[in-house]
Amino acid sequence: MKPIPLHQINSNFQVVTIRNPMGRLSIGVLILLLSSILFLSCSNKKKKVAESVTQPTVETSLTVNEGVASSENYEIVPNDKVCMVNDRFMGVAQIPIEANGTTYYGCCENCVEKLQKNLDDVRFGSNPLSDKKVDKASAIIVQDKNSGSVFYFSSKEDAKTFINENKG
Numbered sequence: 001m002k003p004i005p006l007h008q009i010n011s012n013f014q015v016v017t018i019r020n021p022m023g024r025l026s027i028g029v030l031i032l033l034l035s036s037i038l039f040l041s042c043s044n045k046k047k048k049v050a051e052s053v054t055q056p057t058v059e060t061s062l063t064v065n066e067g068v069a070s071s072e073n074y075e076i077v078p079n080d081k082v083c084m085v086n087d088r089f090m091g092v093a094q095i096p097i098e099a100n101g102t103t104y105y106g107c108c109e110n111c112v113e114k115l116q117k118n119l120d121d122v123r124f125g126s127n128p129l130s131d132k133k134v135d136k137a138s139a140i141i142v143q144d145k146n147s148g149s150v151f152y153f154s155s156k157e158d159a160k161t162f163i164n165e166n167k168g
Contacts, residue, residue, distance in 0.1 A: 074163045077143045077150070083107035084136040085114050085122055087150050089143040099123065102137045125152030129162055 080093050084104050094105035097115045104115045104123060114122050124133050128151050139152035140159040153159040 072167070073145050074142050074166055075145065076156075076159055076163075077141050079137070079139070079141055080105050082136075082141050082143075082150055083111060085111040087125070088148050089141075089150055102135070104137050127151075127153050127158060129153070129158050 077089050080096070081090055082088065083090050083094055083106055085106050088107075090107055094107055095111065097104045097106050097112050099116045099118070102123075106112060106115055113119070123136055125136050125139060126132070127134050132154065134152040134154050136152055139154065140156050142151045142153065142159050142162060144150070151159075151162065153162065
């Protein structure tokens with residue numbers, strides 16, 4: 001390009017520079033949008049994986065308890081889905097807590113200490129049919145579907161008797 005001598009430049013021309021602040025903003029918005037889509041698609045994959053992992057557990061629990069007595073208000077439930085400190089059926093796997101070589105289950109970190117130290121004799125429940133002391137780790141557990149509370153039995157026969165006696 002040849003330089004133009006100053007005396008030949010038309011003074012009527014003005015150079016106007018317009019900055020487009022939206023250029024940077026629109027790029028930022030575009031990056032944010034793409035990041036959001038990527039994040040959401042990843043979280044959906046994790047959710048699908050979690051659902052596929054928990055589904056067999058439910059099916060396994062059902063097959064383990066096949067033929068086990070249940071009624072409208074009471075049913076035998078898996079021990080690992082019960083908080084053995086709060087005596088509540090939680091519906092999901094609880095925290096396994098080792099105490100003296102035995103596995104108990106609790107819903108939170110506070111339950112760990114209570115079960116390991118057996119505070120307030122929390123590792124044991126009372127069979128409602130005989131008032132005998134039952135170790136919760138080895139108990140057959142029956143849920144009251146209306147309240148979510150649970151009962152501990154030393155045998156499956158006791159649990160079935162309780163369920164049959166308490167049919168709605």
